[in-house]
Amino acid sequence: MQFYGMASDIAQEKHFGGKAAYRAAEGKAVSIPYRGDVENTVLAIKAGLRSMMTYIDASALSEVHAKTEFIKVGAQLNTVFGD
Secondary structure, eight states: OEEEOTTSHHHHHHHHSSOOTTOOOOOOEEEOOOOSOHHHHHHHHHHHHHHHHHHHTOSSGGGHHHHOOOOOOOOOSOTTTOO
């Protein structure tokens, strides 16, 4: 699947017949491999939410905020124990 911004070379060529000589391409185009039906992704998200709610003993999404503490994480690497 390919996604592109409307100021990209691809969009200018596809929708406007090309880019004007005085313009620079400003958009970006990215290709993402197909991962199946969106239904599979939605089911995976639902399963994750259901699991999270079990851990925090929440019976409704409205309870999540009250039963959790969100912590902003800055470091993504474990520098204490190394590799």
